[in-house]
Amino acid sequence: MNYIVLDMEWNYPLTRKKQVRDPFFLRGEIIQIGAVKLDAQLEVCDSFEAMIRPEFYPYINRKVQKLTLITQSDVEQGISFEKAIYQFKQWCGPDDIILTWGCEDIQMLVDNLDFRDMDFDWIPEDFDAQWMFDDQVTLENRRYSLDYARFKFDVKGRNAHNALNDAYNTAEVLQHLNVAEWIKEERAYVSA
16 A cells, blocks of 8 residues: 555636536646655655646646646647546556545546546545644644645745646655554544
8 A cells, every 4th residue: 555645737718608518517627647656654656747638628728827837838748638547547556545735636636537427436545635734733624735834844845836746745744744543533533
């Protein structure tokens, strides 16, 4: 069993008129997947990155480009979503656990898979590292940014808003937390 620290970046429609609404409203299309694999001691043992060529929102929204620095040329050279998901599924182990900073990444992944009528039952068990940070550090029942968590632990990290960089930054924050114990507690809470 390994921990998969997952982060994604996604594109938005250029205008409201260009929002795809069939078979349902697609709020964002994944354009980058970044993940870091941690062993049981929270040491990095592998990484995964895929730039994805968008199909439904093919032109990079200016706000997305400004935030992520992902250009139109970057995504045009990307691979298809289907190929990226196939590669990611192969990279994940059968007993791996996904950790994300917040809950949006998993929901966006499910939405993008469902929109394409692709199976999402393969997604490993997932946990929200943002809540883990709050439960073990701040105890304020609120969501703090990854930047704040990095500051709290003096993690210099990499430039934010790149999926692989954010996965590495999250992994470095997790190295300051008791991940195994928190997951055990969460599972007990959910099954109670």
